[in-house]
Structures are given as C-alpha cells and as structure tokens.
Amino acid sequence: MPQSKxxxxxxxxxxxxxxxxxxxxxxxxxxxxxxxxxxxxxKSRSKSNGQTKSPSNLVDxxxxxxxxxxxxxxxxxxxxxxxxxxxxxxxxxxxSPGIGKSTLALQIIxxxxxSVLYVSAEESEEQLALRAKRLNLPTxxxxxxxxxxxxxxxxxxTLTNPxxxxxxxxxxxxxxxxxxxxxxxxQIRECGQQLLAIAKQNKVSVIVIGHVTKEGIIAGPRMxxxxxxxxxxxxxxxxxxxxxxxxxxxxFGTTNEVGIFQMN
Numbered sequence: 001m002p003q004s005k006x007x008x009x010x011x012x013x014x015x016x017x018x019x020x021x022x023x024x025x026x027x028x029x030x031x032x033x034x035x036x037x038x039x040x041x042x043k044s045r046s047k048s049n050g051q052t053k054s055p056s057n058l059v060d061x062x063x064x065x066x067x068x069x070x071x072x073x074x075x076x077x078x079x080x081x082x083x084x085x086x087x088x089x090x091x092x093x094x095x096s097p098g099i100g101k102s103t104l105a106l107q108i109i110x111x112x113x114x115s116v117l118y119v120s121a122e123e124s125e126e127q128l129a130l131r132a133k134r135l136n137l138p139t140x141x142x143x144x145x146x147x148x149x150x151x152x153x154x155x156x157x158t159l160t161n162p163x164x165x166x167x168x169x170x171x172x173x174x175x176x177x178x179x180x181x182x183x184x185x186x187q188i189r190e191c192g193q194q195l196l197a198i199a200k201q202n203k204v205s206v207i208v209i210g211h212v213t214k215e216g217i218i219a220g221p222r223m224x225x226x227x228x229x230x231x232x233x234x235x236x237x238x239x240x241x242x243x244x245x246x247x248x249x250x251x252f253g254t255t256n257e258v259g260i261f262q263m264n
Contacts, residue, residue: 109141
C-alpha cells in the first residue's frame with residue numbers, strides 16, 4: 001500500500017491557489033496577506049475499480065441524444081437555472097445563515113422526482129425530518145445523513161445510488177486527506193474537488209450549500225465558484241418575507257434572470 005506523506009503548502013484564501021513558499025502578496029490574484037500555511041496529505045488516490053476509464057468517442061456520446069434538464073416544478077428556480085437541473089451538474093447555493101437555503105433545497109426535491117441523499121452537517125436527522133414535515137414533502141425517496149466526512153459520504157453515495165446529492169453545508173465537511181479543520185480553504189477545495197468528481201463520473205446532480213461572509217461572497221476559496229457549473233445566491237432582508245434568487249454563473253443558461261419568493 002502507498003504510504004501517505006505530509007507536505008507543507010501555502011494556500012491563498014482568496015483564489016484557492018497553493019504555493020511551495022510563502023509570499024506577502026498572492027502571485028495569482030495579487031491580494032495581500034491571504035496566504036496561510038497548511039499541511040497536505042499526499043497519499044496517492046486509488047483508481048475507480050482498480051481501472052482507468054477510457055475516453056469516450058464524441059460520436060458515441062452524440063448518439064445517446066441530448067441530455068435534458070429536469071424541471072424542479074418551481075417556476076422561479078427553473079428560470080434562474082436555465083430550464084432545470086441537469087444530470088451530472090454541480091450547483092453552488094450561497095446565502096446568509098437563516099436566509100432559507102436549506103428550505104429552498106428541500107422544496108425542489110418533489111418536482112425533480114429523484115432519489116435523494118441529503119447530507120446535513122448542521123442539523124440532526126430529527127430536525128431535518130421536522131422541516132420536511134412542515135413543508136409537506138414526500139419522504140419516500142429521500143435518505144438523510146448527518147455525516148461530515150467526505151470519504152464516508154462517498155461510501156454512502158455508493159450504497160444508496162441517488163440521482164441528487166445535497167450537501168448542507170460545504171463549510172462543515174472535511175477530508176482525511178487534508179490536515180486542517182473543516183471550513184478552511186484547503187478543506188473546502190479538497191471536498192469540492194471530490195464532489196465534482198462524483199457529479200461528473202456518476203451523472204449525479206450535486207447541490208452544495210455554502211454560507212457567505214459579511215462582504216457578501218461565499219466563504220472559502222474562489223476556486224470553489226470556478227469548479228461548479230452554476231453559482232446561485234439567495235438574498236433578502238431577514239426582517240421581511242421576500243427573497244431573491246440570482247445567478248452569477250451558469251454554464252447552461254443566462255445570468256440575467258432572477259427569481260422572487262415569499263417566505264411563509
């Protein structure tokens with residue numbers, strides 16, 4: 001078995017790039033004072049099923065037909081997404097704590113009619129079940145997990161074989177391959193990369209929920225926004241019952257649409 005090695009790298013909290021030496025100014029994004037030291041496990045990763053997947057022929061992919069987006073049944077969400085949720089896509093849903101991100105993620109499940117694995121690293125299974133009951137959600141195809149280790153979540157995904165994976169939230173998920181606490185830039189980047197691999201290899205749609213900072217951007221390295229297909233922000237004033245859903249990145253549609261919701 002390959003032995004794991006630990007090396008020291010310096011990771012930028014702004015852009016997510018890593019460097020072998022510390023710099024006062026990040027060489028990639030030119031931000032000052034954003035490089036921090038991290039210990040990274042360099043253990044080699046095993047190949048899927050012990051074999052390397054061969055590349056696909058474009059003509060064979062085209063023969064399978066165009067993959068269509070699955071509508072959520074919520075008109076405002078479908079419009080912002082560009083038609084619905086595409087199989088194998090990865091969506092980042094950001095917003096302030098308590099703004100309604102988890103509620104919105106739960107409400108799109110019935111319309112998709114997918115088997116779902118909902119991973120809540122913030123709430124217990126009982127709390128999540130009470131929320132689903134309050135929303136009158138069908139519970140037949142929803143499986144719950146409170147695991148926050150990404151390697152265990154991957155194993156659960158293999159066992160349950162869902163079509164939709166919801167991570168709530170990415171700031172509370174950690175990997176054994178990185179020697180830092182959950183929520184650190186290196187952890188968010190590592191977990192994000194593993195989730196992206198799951199989405200593309202298994203054609204599983206992944207919705208990743210993330211908190212925003214006081215500056216209004218999603219906490220963690222900007223690399224997380226670069227690796228996903230769609231970045232959504234749920235915004236609003238907690239004193240009022242209206243919320244706005246907007247897209248700042250969408251590989252499958254426009255970023256000019258917004259959705260407006262009234263919270264009950």
